[in-house]
Amino acid sequence: MSGTSLDGVDGVLARFAEGGALQVLAHAARPFDPAFKAELLALNTPGPDELHRAALAANGLARRYAQVVQDLLQAAGLRPDEIVAMGAHGQTVRHRPGEFDGTGYTIQLFQPSLLAELSGIAVVADFRSRDVAAGGQGAPLAPAFHRGVFARTDREVAVLNVGGIANLTLLPPAGPVLGFDCGPGNVLMDLWCERHLGQPYDAGGRWAASGRVAAALLTLLRAEPWLTLPPPKSTGRDLFHANWLQERLDALPALAAEDVQATLCEFTAACCAEHLRRHAPATAELVVCGGGAYNEHLLSRLAALLPGCRVVTSGERGLPPLQVEAAAFAWLARERMEGRPGNLPEVTGAAGPRLLGGVYAP
Numbered sequence: 001m002s003g004t005s006l007d008g009v010d011g012v013l014a015r016f017a018e019g020g021a022l023q024v025l026a027h028a029a030r031p032f033d034p035a036f037k038a039e040l041l042a043l044n045t046p047g048p049d050e051l052h053r054a055a056l057a058a059n060g061l062a063r064r065y066a067q068v069v070q071d072l073l074q075a076a077g078l079r080p081d082e083i084v085a086m087g088a089h090g091q092t093v094r095h096r097p098g099e100f101d102g103t104g105y106t107i108q109l110f111q112p113s114l115l116a117e118l119s120g121i122a123v124v125a126d127f128r129s130r131d132v133a134a135g136g137q138g139a140p141l142a143p144a145f146h147r148g149v150f151a152r153t154d155r156e157v158a159v160l161n162v163g164g165i166a167n168l169t170l171l172p173p174a175g176p177v178l179g180f181d182c183g184p185g186n187v188l189m190d191l192w193c194e195r196h197l198g199q200p201y202d203a204g205g206r207w208a209a210s211g212r213v214a215a216a217l218l219t220l221l222r223a224e225p226w227l228t229l230p231p232p233k234s235t236g237r238d239l240f241h242a243n244w245l246q247e248r249l250d251a252l253p254a255l256a257a258e259d260v261q262a263t264l265c266e267f268t269a270a271c272c273a274e275h276l277r278r279h280a281p282a283t284a285e286l287v288v289c290g291g292g293a294y295n296e297h298l299l300s301r302l303a304a305l306l307p308g309c310r311v312v313t314s315g316e317r318g319l320p321p322l323q324v325e326a327a328a329f330a331w332l333a334r335e336r337m338e339g340r341p342g343n344l345p346e347v348t349g350a351a352g353p354r355l356l357g358g359v360y361a362p
Helices: 034-042 050-076 112-119 129-133 143-150 187-197 203-210 215-222 242-250 257-279 296-305 321-337
Strands: 008-016 022-031 091-097 104-109 123-125 157-162 165-171 178-184 285-289 310-313 358-360
Touching: 008 050, 008 321, 022 050, 022 321, 034 050, 050 091, 050 104, 050 112, 104 129, 112 123, 112 358, 123 321, 143 157, 143 165, 143 178, 143 321, 157 257, 165 257, 178 187, 178 257, 187 203, 187 242, 187 257, 203 257, 203 296, 215 242, 215 257, 257 296, 285 296, 285 321, 296 310
Parallel strands: 157 285, 285 310
Antiparallel strands: 008 022, 091 104, 123 358, 157 165, 165 178
8 A cells, every 4th residue: 555645655464364354464664765755746736748757657656566565475474376466556646536527537556467467466456446437436445444343333433544635434333334534634744844844744743742723724724615525525635735735824924834733733633523523423432543643743632622532543453553554455455356345335425336446467
């Protein structure tokens, strides 16, 4: 898995028992080098010679995935022919479901054929486009996996994945699972941290904790109309990007950089809390995963904004935060190989259950 945070590739090697129980045999991660990360970021917006650059970036991503696969096999002491299949997400650079012509599109840069050649393992890829073709958002796709790992029969649980974008999965003790993007995750915080500190992210949220929330800026951020849309909904860097933030900063007197960071962290927390209060007010436990689970200041703000809800990381529930999304795509690959639909129509808005992904034989 490589997500909208653009920090690198996370991979897991997973074994699923007959009843669906998950055992992670190995985890590996490789960061993107600065030049490759910059190219992926640039491809999120229109630019010169896009088709050529996107094709080369897709090849480069497949090679980086292959390196992570090799790391996993070595760590677990397994051969490629012992692996049933690999679920590989690719890198989202545009996500506009339902727009323009009524269908829209979602684009994940990737070259699954090259990954199959390099790894010797069957690759399942292109998970989102079939759901979009069926009228869905193509996202989020992890809620069905979250249900199997984190749902409880005695309480209402929500899962918050904080990658570049934040998404919620709502897991009642009984009844349908719901899930949707709820706003920015790390994308704006990382952008601001890179610009002012030259660091890819705010470690532990310590820089945000050193500032004060600027109420006027927070009001402008929260006025984004997308935030009031009902589910199903999804978003990405197409909406929450540098120019979006700068337009709101330009409407106010200059603010200290650390106060902007504090406000961006508060914005991420507030978006989650507001959506949770609106759609699942009885939630007793919020399980946080993704890179944002290591932002201690963000976790403290979530706890403060949700006083009746216990905030924990997925690691406290048996699956470390950086393994959850990769494990979800391993699960989606298994569903595809066994001929089962991978989407939840009540989550994505698709016309019905669909097989997700194409299979590229080794």
